[in-house]
Amino acid sequence: MTRWLLICRQPLIHQLEISKMTITKKLKIGIVCYPTVGGSGIVATQLGIALAKLGHKIHFISYQRPFRLPTQSKNIYFHKVPINTYQLFRYPDYTLPLAVTMTDVHTKYKLDIMHVHYAVPHATAALLAKQIITDHQKIKPFKVITTLHGTDITLVGNDQSLKPVICYSIGKSDGITAVSKNLATETKKIFCINNPIEVIYNFYSPKKITKSPQLIRRELGLNKNTFVISHASNLRPVKRIPDLLKIFSQVEKKHDAKLLILSGGDFSPYLPLAKKLKIEKKIILKQNVADVENYLNAADCGLYTSDHESFGMSILETMSYGKPVLATRAGGVPEVITNRLNGLLYQVGDINGFTSGIDELINNKKLWQNISSEGKIKAEHYFSAAKMVKKYLDYYSKILAQN
Ligand code: GMT
Numbered sequence: 001m002t003r004w005l006l007i008c009r010q011p012l013i014h015q016l017e018i019s020k021m022t023i024t025k026k027l028k029i030g031i032v033c034y035p036t037v038g039g040s041g042i043v044a045t046q047l048g049i050a051l052a053k054l055g056h057k058i059h060f061i062s063y064q065r066p067f068r069l070p071t072q073s074k075n076i077y078f079h080k081v082p083i084n085t086y087q088l089f090r091y092p093d094y095t096l097p098l099a100v101t102m103t104d105v106h107t108k109y110k111l112d113i114m115h116v117h118y119a120v121p122h123a124t125a126a127l128l129a130k131q132i133i134t135d136h137q138k139i140k141p142f143k144v145i146t147t148l149h150g151t152d153i154t155l156v157g158n159d160q161s162l163k164p165v166i167c168y169s170i171g172k173s174d175g176i177t178a179v180s181k182n183l184a185t186e187t188k189k190i191f192c193i194n195n196p197i198e199v200i201y202n203f204y205s206p207k208k209i210t211k212s213p214q215l216i217r218r219e220l221g222l223n224k225n226t227f228v229i230s231h232a233s234n235l236r237p238v239k240r241i242p243d244l245l246k247i248f249s250q251v252e253k254k255h256d257a258k259l260l261i262l263s264g265g266d267f268s269p270y271l272p273l274a275k276k277l278k279i280e281k282k283i284i285l286k287q288n289v290a291d292v293e294n295y296l297n298a299a300d301c302g303l304y305t306s307d308h309e310s311f312g313m314s315i316l317e318t319m320s321y322g323k324p325v326l327a328t329r330a331g332g333v334p335e336v337i338t339n340r341l342n343g344l345l346y347q348v349g350d351i352n353g354f355t356s357g358i359d360e361l362i363n364n365k366k367l368w369q370n371i372s373s374e375g376k377i378k379a380e381h382y383f384s385a386a387k388m389v390k391k392y393l394d395y396y397s398k399i400l401a402q403n
Contacts (some may be wrong), residue, residue, distance in 0.1 A: 027056045027396065028109055030102065030142065034125065037235060038264065039313030040149040043202050044117040044178070045069050048390045050205075051287040052076045057138035059105050063094065067290075073195055079105050095121040095128070103137070113396055116173075119152045120162060121149025123169035137178050142374035146173040148197070150310025150331070151294075152186050154238070156218035167191045174213040175399040177392075184309040198395050201335070202311050203388035204379065206320045220260070220284055227362055228256040230299035230323070232292060232314040233306075235265035240328075240400040243305035243351060248353040249277040255362055260284045260299055262292055296322040301361055307348045309333050309371040316383055319343065322370060327355045336383075342374035 028098040029051060033044035033388040045066045046332040048058040052075035054205060060066060060264055063081045070076075083092050083099045100116060102125060111351045114129070116122035128245050133141040146169065156163050170193055178184040184197040189325065211219075222228065229248060233239045250258045259282060261267065267285050296302070302318035304327040309315075311332045315325050336342030344361075346353040361368045 018095050018156060021343075027051075027112045028059070029396075030054055030059045030061055030114040031113045031117070031266075032061045032098070032102070032114065032122045035062040035064040035069075036264070037200065039311065039399070040117045040147075042067050042068060042204075042313060043149075044115075044147075046203065046205060046385065047115075047389065047392060048076065049073065050385055051359060051393075054389075054393075057109070059109060059111065060102055061098070061105060095125045098125040099128040099132070102126060103132050104105040106133055106142055107137060107139070110139065112400060113145055114142045115145045115147065117128065117147045118149060119146055119166050119169045122166055123173055127169060127172050134210075144172075144403075145173040145175040145177065145396070145399060146170060147200075148176065148178045148183055148187055148310075150179070151181055152309070153183060153190060153310070154308050155328070156190055164361045165193070166192070171195065174402065175395060177395065179311040180335050182332040182335065184295075184308075198391075200391045200395065201383055202313055202316060203307065203383045203385045204313070204316050204320050205385045206380075207291075209290060209294060209297050209321075209376070211294040211298075212283050213298035216294055220258075220298075222258060223256065224255060227251075227255055227301075228259045228260050228299040229358065230262065230296055230298065230318065231255060231304065231318070232262035232302075233264065233265060233304075235261075235263055235270070238306055238308055240305040240307055240348070241270050243349060244303060245270060245273050245277055245279065245352075247303065247354040247358070249279045249303070251324055251358045252279060252282050257358075257362075258282050258284055259285060259303075260286070260295060262286050262289055262295055264274055264288055292317065296323060299323055301358065301400070302324060303332075303354070303358075304328065305354070306330055306333075310334055315343075319379040324361055324371040324375060326354055326361075336378075337375075338378075340371075342378045344402070 012253040031044050033041045035041055045068045058076050060078045067330045070140050079101055081098050085092055114126045116126050124142045130141045137399045154168055177200045178243055179202050181199050182200050229242055235241055253258050296318050301323055302325040304315055306328055309331045315327055315336055318325050328348045330348055337345055339345040344357040
């Protein structure tokens, strides 16, 4: 085993000890994210929790407590952004109250860094807050670090109307990170960004399994031998849910199979297609489940058909539980999965390719086993919390050292 692998296999706490050496000063960090079910919120929350464990003071700022943030935790504070509903405004605004909350939190706690996840409106609000602090409060402002998660960038690919504000917000940030090389390249291509973009991959710390696969399967009324295909997402159009259903309909014609959808969005627009394909009784829909890990762990593989994915957080989560993932060769996904080594990749829309991939996994236990263990190794060692938290800390020190 290489030395690198040996280091990676140290317990998490020990690895986090290593990053203590990276920054000795305890930092005060604002973390701004979307609090709802979604990869960016999960990553931001995990990062904040890990940094708090290292002794840094973490101030989460959002309109609602991030769903995976424990209610009480040492070094973690939550500041709720009040949303005004004045009659005068036709649409409630979020950017301005967010900027005001950031200003207030900084005035009280003197943050070193405001780490925002998503350029709009979070980086925009942070830059406004920084300007107010500099001009009117006469106190040292924070550095703004913006992490790009993808949707801002892909959104602008289709809708140019927000381009000037996204360009400005990314370009004026003190530091920019992206969750994959693909996203960093796309950002540079679409926007007028000359500043360097640091690639720091997403990471996932597997949760303790609290319900055995047998228990979950019993709860879902599944036979022992039913092949369960999982999919976890917000079901946005980018996820190409019709492809998911078409693939499953071909699979279930040949095999005893079920499609387990862990959804953070509305499935009803897809119901007519599910009925047309006569698979509605074979779909198990679980809405906004808190213990996603128990369900991913009870399934046999994961299926992701997106036409774009900057990273694919659910893919990483599924791999962490040793379940082979079949996904599209889209965006940053090939940086997470190496085809036929630790997962299976197909072109967007390749329904037949995906179907034969699932066939192979069902019929070839050795292939299933190899992909399962290689995927788990990649998730645990390459995308480990220790490694990525250290990268963020190193990046923070670099940005803080700049004038
Ligand atoms: O994919 C979504 O609809 C949710 C979105 C989010 O805000 O969580 O996901 C984006 O950020 C994740 C975390 O970095 C990435 O893993 C997802 O790939 C990315 N989604 C897209 O690029 C479509």
